[in-house]
Amino acid sequence: MSVPAFTGSNVVDVDAAKIRGAGSNVHFDKVSVAYGAHVVLHPLTLDIAPGEILAMIGPSGSGKTTALRAVAGFVRPASGRIRIGATDVTDLPPYERGLGMVVQNYALFPHMRVEDNVAFGLRAQGADKALIAERVKDALATVGMPGFSRRYPRELSGGQQQRVAIARALAVRPRVLLLDEPLSALDAQIRRNMVEEIAKLHRDLPGLTILYVTHDQTEALTLADKIAIMRDGRVSSHGPTADLYRRPPNRFTAEFLGRANLLPVTVAEAAGPKGFAKARLGDAVLAGAGRGEKPGDKSLLCIRPQHLSLTGDDEHTNRIVGTLKEVHWQGELTHLVLDVDGTPVRVSATRLPVSLPERGTAMPLFFTPGDTSLVPEDARV
Numbered sequence: 001m002s003v004p005a006f007t008g009s010n011v012v013d014v015d016a017a018k019i020r021g022a023g024s025n026v027h028f029d030k031v032s033v034a035y036g037a038h039v040v041l042h043p044l045t046l047d048i049a050p051g052e053i054l055a056m057i058g059p060s061g062s063g064k065t066t067a068l069r070a071v072a073g074f075v076r077p078a079s080g081r082i083r084i085g086a087t088d089v090t091d092l093p094p095y096e097r098g099l100g101m102v103v104q105n106y107a108l109f110p111h112m113r114v115e116d117n118v119a120f121g122l123r124a125q126g127a128d129k130a131l132i133a134e135r136v137k138d139a140l141a142t143v144g145m146p147g148f149s150r151r152y153p154r155e156l157s158g159g160q161q162q163r164v165a166i167a168r169a170l171a172v173r174p175r176v177l178l179l180d181e182p183l184s185a186l187d188a189q190i191r192r193n194m195v196e197e198i199a200k201l202h203r204d205l206p207g208l209t210i211l212y213v214t215h216d217q218t219e220a221l222t223l224a225d226k227i228a229i230m231r232d233g234r235v236s237s238h239g240p241t242a243d244l245y246r247r248p249p250n251r252f253t254a255e256f257l258g259r260a261n262l263l264p265v266t267v268a269e270a271a272g273p274k275g276f277a278k279a280r281l282g283d284a285v286l287a288g289a290g291r292g293e294k295p296g297d298k299s300l301l302c303i304r305p306q307h308l309s310l311t312g313d314d315e316h317t318n319r320i321v322g323t324l325k326e327v328h329w330q331g332e333l334t335h336l337v338l339d340v341d342g343t344p345v346r347v348s349a350t351r352l353p354v355s356l357p358e359r360g361t362a363m364p365l366f367f368t369p370g371d372t373s374l375v376p377e378d379a380r381v
């Protein structure tokens with residue numbers, strides 16, 4: 001049972017009657033989309049589990065919005081089927097799919113008060129007055145704006161307008177919420193607050209499945225249970241958020257999610273019982289989590305900028321030496337760039353030695369095998 005658990009109403013609306021018990025998972029079954037001869041989504045097969053937040057991230061033009069719009073019913077797949085719960089929605093119009101959708105630029109009706117904006121979808125469904133009043137109240141309470149029903153959009157901040165847009169999407173009690181860059185029009189501080197609010201919303205409505213399209217990897221890492229990284233109309237990688245970050249399956253994922261350093265290495269020893277392989281970078285022998293590589297294989301050693309330390313201890317058994325190229329002090333963090341055997345390596349340091357060497361001097365960097373993994377070089381999907 002995955003219809004969101006709003007309190008205070010037992011009235012069933014038109015779409016909810018169809019979908020109740022049907023589940024809220026979203027299934028893309030070999031869905032492709034083309035504009036004329038231009039294929040922008042290659043056959044995509046992907047599942048979003050009931051109650052899951054899936055963040056779809058990737059460079060501009062990689063097909064994220066197209067995939068979301070295919071679920072919404074605004075884009076017709078050239079082939080393949082889309083199911084929501086047990087229902088094949090491929091041929092259903094958008095309003096019969098049981099969805100809520102929020103896009104980047106609020107899209108509130110400026111001449112309508114907040115309550116009428118939130119009521120819009122319910123009125124379109126022909127819901128009665130009492131139900132509308134109750135749902136509007138519930139939805140505004142859910143997004144933390146119970147006192148704002150009589151205001152006009154122009155009397156709200158950007159963050160508040162976007163919360164009203166989310167309330168409007170929730171008022172029809174969707175089984176799936178589609179969020180397309182919902183925060184990208186907001187400034188940085190409000191964005192951070194809104195990310196927390198969306199996380200809270202999801203805790204309050206655990207049955208609601210969310211497809212979240214964003215450019216912003218921090219939003220994706222903070223909110224998503226799983227991430228799908230799109231590249232050129234295909235899924236480059238898909239998996240639980242922490243797994244993709246800790247053990248990126250390919251170069252593109254490692255670089256796109258968290259801008260990892262990737263050092264070209266040659267495998268010296270396959271992974272032992274603890275899962276650590278050894279790899280050679282120049283004279284250095286470095287240990288990191290392996291993926292079945294064999295001695296002699298070319299691979300990439302993945303290490304995040306914040307896991308590189310300027311000082312060593314017993315845990316930091318991996319040691320490389322680089323030439324200091326750049327230093328950027330940013331208050332909480334200092335960003336350094338070193339050249340290690342021709343590869344630029346970024347370091348984010350919270351603490352610096354009392355005196356940093358001059359640019360151009362060689363300095364050691366230390367890291368633990370547990371923060372390190374080998375990534376295959378198969379850049380293309």
Ligand SMILES: Nc1ncnc2c1ncn2[C@@H]1O[C@H](COP(=O)(O)OP(=O)(O)OP(=O)(O)O)[C@@H](O)[C@H]1O
Nearest residue numbers: 035040058059060061062063064065066067215230
């Ligand atoms: N209506 C359209 N007609 C023709 N081509 C389109 C149309 N909509 C999108 N495209 C093309 O489809 C490709 C994928 O676009 P899409 O909007 O899905 O990418 P995206 O990953 O969401 O990008 P962004 O992050 O910039 O929003 C792009 O090459 C785009 O130019």
